[in-house]
Amino acid sequence: MTLRRHVPTVVAALTLAGSTAAMLLVDPTLRRDPGQLVEVETGYQTIRIVEGVEDGPTPQDAPLRVYTGRRPVPMRYFRFDEDATSYQSVVVLEDEPDRLTLGRYYDHLALGAWFSGMPWTRAAGDPRVLLVGYCGGTLHRVLGHVAPEGRDGPDVLGVELDPDVVTLARERLAPLPTRLTLRTGEDGRAVVESLGADDTFDLVYVDAYARTQYVPFQVASLEFFRACVRHLAPTGAVGVNVNASAGLSGRLLRHLASTLAEALGPEGSVWLAPNRLYGGSATIWGVRSRVAPRLGAVVPAALSVPAYLFDRLLVRHVPRPGETLTDDRAPTERLADEVLREPEAR
């Protein structure tokens, strides 16, 4: 009788002990990629630092021969939720800083700092940069590395929605560069709209993604790009990183480019630069002039391959009716899904 009276207590105690043991002993990570160092669940997403080795291009004496040799390169990736092979920031773990990110889109975006008329092509000064989607600071690191000798490096205002992303990047990806003003916990759109009227930038980069491949609509609309253009220096450029697995005819790329074109108006122009080294990515460049952006005569050797591809692949974007995205109609997720489906159906 006495024993039977204690049964509920014992069952409850065993259940509690079992649950506690399960919490403590079972691996709590949601994903476990090979080489994963750490996973953190934040208020916005799950973020991971992963190390791996990839087949990277070997430096060649001529850019055209870039595909002729490859070798294993140790890498560290910053991955978000569904990222399996993709990443949001990256660091090459080789002691060869000139290799930058092996030709990824960060290297191509960094070319903007070497457009004719930018401070680095002039006698003095450094570019002022707004970077929407800072993540682990890869683009900032690349820009710092390709700065001319004797300059201080780019002056960057970085915007990152998720504060834990920057914390983890600092701790486990790589140290963040200097000359950085960070605004975390704020949406890129809100930050751009809160800038002072005289706050201008030589380069405005938009590299904001959510759930791996989706451009948040509020940083893809005409209203957002108009706000960016308001803060663009006369010789400045807006650079947007876009997934473009369907090539230059992909609807996401075209819609974003047409939206930026409308924001720049008839005195501006928009240009498309596909990244052949990492197929499926392209940069949209918007400038305040109708003239194609040109690289200056002197471009750092580290950027020789991206510069070679820029010279030979840059295309003027010709907008078509109905492609402008607005705050009340910007189906970026549907467009992104179409981009992914299109090569499968080819």
Place this chain on the structure above:
Amino acid sequence: MTARRRSSPRLALAAWAAAVVCTVGELVPVREACADRPTAGMRARVEEAFVDGRIELLERLAEPGEEPVSVEPVAVRDLFWRPVTGPRSWKDPRADLDPTSVSARRIAWLRAHAAARLRGEAAVAEPYPMPTAGEEDPYPRLTAWVLDRLLRETEGSDAIDADGPLGALGSDELTEYWVRVFRRPAFAGPGADADPDEGTREKAASVRAGIVRAKTWAAVAVGVWVAVGGLLLLLRGRRVKPPPPPTDA
């Protein structure tokens, strides 16, 4: 033997004289022919360096001289491809040398283009100069790359489906490699860089057929539901109301 020995110096002298006369006679055409060969080689090397992306080598590889044809490659680079804003490393061609040649006309065009860029104008009205009838293009590959860039920068995304001026070069191995490995996949997407094998083609065809099938079934399903709904509505409209129940009043 003695006679032969005695006549030997005279024979040798005659042979030597004949050789000298022949050599001098031959020398002029040979020299002219040779003079062409290194020039053609130099031009080919300049173009190869350009296609390879080693534009910093152009001065070193270009043929020396102050003629427009010697200056054309570096003028393309410094006035058009990667405009130089400061002092240039080359001298203007001499005005009295080949002033109407295609190279001279191109250098004038490149200057006009560079000046237009500085004024913020997208392009100059005149097309890029091409050789006149009977004139040879000294740098056909370089010209094709200039035309390709002009096409991309003017016609833009509406004009990149074809291989353009680079495709027209045809037999040039390096350019053909560029078009196949870089240009086409960059513009059309990563799937376009390789010729798909039979299995991939079949898979893609079955995916496309599946999409068409799914769309057809969806249309049929929607049609059936619309038909059923319409039928029900019709039946409801035709239904005769029952007479009101009889009352005692």
